[in-house]
Amino acid sequence: MDVLVMIAQMLLGLSILIVLHELGHYLAARAFGIKVEKFYLFFDAWGFKLFSIKYKDCEYGIGWLPLGGYVKIAGMIDESMDTEALEQPIQPWEFRAKPAWQRLIVMLAGVTVNVILGIFIFWMLTFKYGETYVPNDQLRYGISPGIVGQQIGLQAGDKVIAINGKPLERFDDLRSSDVLMGNSTLTVMRNGEEKQVAVPANILNAVSDYGIDEFVAPRIKSKIGEVNKGGLADKAGLKEGDEILAVNGKEAIYSDQMKPL
Structure with missing residues (x-):
């Protein structure tokens, strides 16, 4: 039917x-x-x-x-x-x-x-x-650069505020073709100071190899998602929405801190 x-x-x-x-x-x-x-x-x-x-x-x-x-x-x-x-x-x-x-x-x-x-x-x-996008000013914890982003000098927690001097309003614009074509300059706020990060001309090749999330992604807190009833997480006492602060004594407040653990 x-x-x-x-x-x-x-x-x-x-x-x-x-x-x-x-x-x-x-x-x-x-x-x-x-x-x-x-x-x-x-x-x-x-x-x-x-x-x-x-x-x-x-x-x-x-x-x-x-x-x-x-x-x-x-x-x-x-x-x-x-x-x-x-x-x-x-x-x-x-x-x-x-x-x-x-x-x-x-x-x-x-x-x-x-x-x-x-x-x-x-x-x-x-x-x-409506048009779905992430306002840049709502990235409370800044960005989480991947391998490619780290190679050009971005750091976890950086807040990108401008591209080539133009204020960044949408996070998606940071991953647009205009930036990925290279020869752009990112203005980032790091520890209360403005820093300039150059985007090289060959970055598109690296992004194609590793994926866009290995360039830059929003930084988010480590939280427990769905917990299966009767599963190991449930038996350990974890609840959906719990925020992770550390793993084996090592700080893991943000998702990028979880990767190397």
């Missing part, structure tokens, strides 16, 4: 995309006075259709084959235009009678509608869910 629902959803989604695409062609053709002979959701293969109605010289309908849809524009030379129609004199309301710039707009109208739809969907999703 779930498979059938997924198939139905997929067909519905594709149908909406295709109908809007064909609607772009339809509206552009109408705007230039070109006759539209058919506008169909799904294909009416072999002449079979579920529904049709004629309005202002155009047949609107729903075919039986759910593989998209189509618009038939008078005078558009394609597989739907028979030999007899090609031999007829060109009429002013036909596609082929229009100037090249109008024909181009009609041809591109479908793609244009799809692009506008994509932008609209992206805008609506952003409006509803």
